Amino acid sequence: MNVLSHSSDLRTPFELGNANQTTTWQDCIAFYEKLSARFPQVLHFTQIGVSDSGIPMHAGVITSDGVFDRSTLKATNRFVFFNNNGIHPGEPEGIDACMALVRDFCVQPERLAALGKCVFLFIPVYNVDGCHNRQNTSRVNQDGPEMFGFRANGRNLDLNRDFIKCDSLAAQVFNQFFSAWQPDVMVDTHTSNGADYQYTMTLIQTQADKLGGDLGHFLREKMVPAIFKEMEQRGWPTCPYVNPVKETPDDGIEDFLEVPRFSTGYAALHHTLGFMPETHMLKPYADRYAAMRHLVESVLQFSVQHAAQIQTARTLAKREAAAKTQWSVRWRANVDKPSYFRFRGYQAVTRPSKLGKYMRLAYDRNQPWERDIKYFEHFVPDHVVHTPQAYLIPQAWHEVIERLQWNQVALKRITQEQALQVQSYHVVSVTSRAGAYEGHLFHDELSLSTQQETVLARAGDVLVFLNQESARYAVETLEPQAHDSFFRWGFFNSILEKKENFSDYVFEDSAAAMLEEEPGLREKFERWKEANPSLLSDQSAVLGFIFQHGQRYREPEWRRYPVFSVFDTAQIK
Secondary structure (H helix, E strand, O other): OOHHHOOHHHOOHHHHOOOOOOOOHHHHHHHHHHHHHHOOOOEEEEEEEEOOOOOEEEEEEEOOOOOOOHHHHHHOOOOEEEEEOOOOOOOOHHHHHHHHHHHHHHHOHHHHHOOOOOEEEEEOOOOHHHHHOOEOOOOOOOOOOOOEOOOOOOOOOOHHHOOOOOOOHHHHHHHHHHHHHOOOEEEEOEEEOOOOEOOOEEEEEOOHHHHOHHHHHHHHHHHHHHHHHHHHHOOOOEEEOOOEOOOOHHHOEEOOOOOOOOHHHHHHHOOOEEEEEEEEOOOOHHHHHHHHHHHHHHHHHHHHHOHHHHHHHHHHHHHHHHHOOEEEEEEEEOOOOOEEEEEEEEEEEEEEOOOOOOEEEEEEEEEEEEEEEEEEOOEEEEEEEEOOOEEEEOOOOHHHHHHHHHOOOOOEEOOOOEEEEEEEEEEEEEEEOOOOEOOEOOEEEEEEEEEEEEEEEOOOOEEEEOOOOOHHHHHHHHOOOOOOOOOOOOOOHHHHOOOOOOOHHHHHHHHHHHHHHOHHHHHHHHHHHHHOHHHOOOHHHHHHHHHHHOOOOOOOOOOEOOOEEEOOHHHOO
16 A cells, blocks of 8 residues: 555545554544545444543444445345454554555545455444543553553443443443444454564454354364464464463463453354454554554455355354353363464563562563464363253343343343242352452352242343344353353342341340251251351351341342243243
């Protein structure tokens, strides 16, 4: 691409600057509005929502035939390629590269024609709040650009942790936008941190085993190798995201398990092939920009060439999801089955620190090396659930219900009150992350028990039948042990608190009576006394155990997960 061939008013701020400049939000949006006005048969550019700070969010659509209406495009099964940019505005090369690429679609007929029937869908700046928070200090280890945006949005949330919980208005807009378009392939642009190595571009892709089926096989065996080969030919050799299993890449790297809080993990819930290119922070901004431009073009080129095959695999994946009765909701790396990757690194060295009495790590760029390292790219199920025919969600949990709706999960409202036989989860124990995490108390570990019971379903409560294409989103958010379930994110925290309590001097006699009347409680209490002799002098501990484990003052809602599994839907009226 020769940028000098464009008139100055169609050059981007990066192209007009010193190769170390990134656009402001205002200039970026004005640029696209100018392009869409000048090339209305190529680009449709519109507002799709507003952020928490009240700033407009935009998206653009490019087609070679001037058809932009989403319903028309989806009705004719057009392939959709989605490029998301600026989720972290301090990592802006994708924002700048997308501007130039869209401009070239407008002014280069041969490039536009090469799209064929493919739809190029893009969000120019996702985190518009962070893009307005412009400075040059927050990216500690990054080489340029001179000024850039901030990682968090107006509520100080990292949007690449918000795709499931949707605390931000931006994520709520994104969920509905993504679900409506159902892109076949997504590229979400980023900059990495971490170790030093020779590559400018590294790549996270949807974890193939977690994605599963023909789609996962196609991704690992055909698409990713083709992208790496194309990037090598373009002069930008690429490696898997450098996620060292120990301190340095020398000992091997492991696939990044992009759970649904991240963009590619979220995309996988919709059976979308997701890519998160991560340019290396220590490379000059001009190089990172160029590598990003080539990466997006490489993925797009492959996607256009294999559009039919990708769509067929996605359709099959959705059909298989609607028929599945077993799901793996947690995954772990298979450390017994490493692959090998020819890696280009730098010699890791340790030197005495000038700041303290310790040895610090450094990489010597005068000692480059190239050799095979272990690459742990295979993952295995870590927790498998047998899923019901449907979930029952009481209407009181409307925050959960609306997130399912934003993601086009089909729901059915119960029209009359009825008793249903269900399986329920009960929380035996839960361990939460120390301190706040993205505005939530995230539950890292939990232990559950199950039981069969009868619950009263009221008119207006919601049934989620799993014989639908959106089953994966439902399962991975409603099964509490899933990586990023609604439970882990704290949507049901109120069930973890017992609502009633007792006065010691009154309950003492009731507790003694309960031990006489409830043999099971007495047995539990005897075992507790043997295990906790030091607590027998603590009245609150003794009475608290009896109160919590007895039946007389039982609160059925306490620690009972309020999403119920219905294994026999024939009983539903």
